[in-house]
Amino acid sequence: MKAALFREHGGAEKILYEDYRDPTIGAGEALIRVRACALNQVDMLLLDGRFPPPEGLPHVNGCEVTGTVEATGAGVTGLARGQRVIIFPGFACGRCEYCLLGERTVCVRYGYLGAHKDGGYAELVQAPAANVLPLPEAIGFEAGAAVPLAMLTSWHALVAQAELRPGQTVLVQAAGSGVGSAAIQIARLCGARVITTVGSDDKVEFAKALGAEHVVNYRTQDFVEETKKWTGKRGVDVVVEHIGGDTFERSVYALTRLGKLVTIGSHDTHWGRLDLRHVYSKNLRILGTNLGSIVELKTVLDHVVRGQLRPVVDRAFPLKDARAAVQHVLDRKNKGKVLLVS
Template identity: 40%
Template sequence: MKAAYIVGHGGNEVVKVGQRPLPERHAGHVRVRLHAATINRVDLYMRDSGAGITHQLPQIMGLDGAGTVDEVDPDEPLLKPGQAVLLHPGIGCGRCAFCQRGEGVLCVRMSLLGEHRDGTFAQFVSVPAGNVFPMPAGLSFTEAAALGVNHLTAWRMLFTKAQLKPWETVLVFGIGGGVSLAALQLARLSGSRVIVTSRDDSKLERARALGADHAINGRTQDVAKSVMAATGGRGVDVVFENVGAAVWSSAMKSLVRGGRLVTCGATTGDQPPADLRRIFIRQLQILGSTLGNFDEFRDLLDFVERTGLKPVIDSEYTLDQVHAALDRIESGAQFGKVALRID
């Protein structure tokens, strides 16, 4: 089968497109014929170094994907050949205490597609049946693939971790990236007020068109002061953050007393000032999160079908154009998901 895979670490020179063995399907697994996948920041990380992530080379890239069931156990009750599906990228051990209580996302032996094992930048992938979900009606394969990482991550952050309520206000940093756009869409459709930041005025305008209530240019405006002005001096209930050190001080200062900051990334550094006095005096909560469990994914897919949510797609490339797709993500110029069509 055709696939995009890494043979080393460095730049695009280590990313090859060519033939890889067709994945063998074991009992209890489903082999999926992939039609689309999307690029995530971790794909760049795996290309660049993959440091700290156990993996073997060569390895097929890609975390999320959507396609059709190619082969499945004959007694599988929920899936059938030809059915349109999308994937949850985290494969738990099923035996640790976290898996046993339904929190597979905390599994001590979690194996992620495209990180610890072959991923979705390929014509086929084989995964446990529990990781395969029927595709919501009304979505293209590209749109469905985009849900598996960014929207699932944003769902857990907003609704499981931060417990965002419809009457609350959330500040979303770095609008334009996939997980931040997912947060804007989910929060708005759930009834919450959303303030967004970016250093690019054109991205702020597009975010307003998607329903952002207020937009702040982090390059030309003081974010915390602008938040206070937009909230009548109160601050926001929730900060949604995946940038890290560069925005941490502004994020903390933007929270109302008792507010919650939820984070899933540190692209500008992972050692921000703790600001402990502010945390305990104002009784703030700092919440870490990543990905989501199967129940959260089902809830997200139900929400997508009910509301008609469609992920924002920045651009689409063929599998042969994977280098250009990676360059697009690396540039930071994208607004929404950068996708690969796998034909």
């Protein structure tokens, strides 16, 4: 098969489109012909070596995949050749203490498609059949590929972790990102009010169209000050944070008392300072979150079918142009998800 892989860490120039070994499948596994694969910030960490692929190089990125069933291994039922499917990207052992507790996203052997094994920047990808779900007819391959990581993570962060309620206020960092564009919509669906940040003025209207009430250009405005102004000095109930560093530290200052910060990524840096006085004196909660469950993915897909959530696709590149697609994301030109299609 053809794949867009990398043999060395670095920037987009390290992405090579070439022949690569076909994935093999064993019992309980499925081979999927990739129709669309979304790019993610975690792909960039894998590529530049900040999060080196655990299985080593060469490596194929790509954790959000839709496609059709090409073949299934022994013992697989319920999947037919040619069937339209979406892959749930998290793998859990099902046997450790946390899996048995029902908390599979913190499995001690947890892994991601496209991180702990080769992913969807390819014509074919292998996955456990248990992770392969039917893609509803009403959802196109491209829209579907924007759901399994970005929308699911934002859903779990706001609904399960932050327990967002109607009337609350939310600061969503980076409206132009996949998680940001999803989080704005999900917060609105919950009946909350949203303030968000963008890195360029051309994204302001985009963020408002998703449902943000107030949009801050973080390059020219202070988002903490703007949040305080927008909430009448109070601060927001919830922050969705996925940048790290200074953005993480300052996001805490944007919270009101009893506020919750949900950290769902570290796309600039893995490190962030915390002024503990704010945390204990205001009874703040700092919540980590990682993906979500298969049931939650089905719930999100139902909302997409009903038109209550809209996967936001910025642009689709042919698989052979993966290098240009990666550069597009690294340049932060995207409004929503960037895809590879084949």
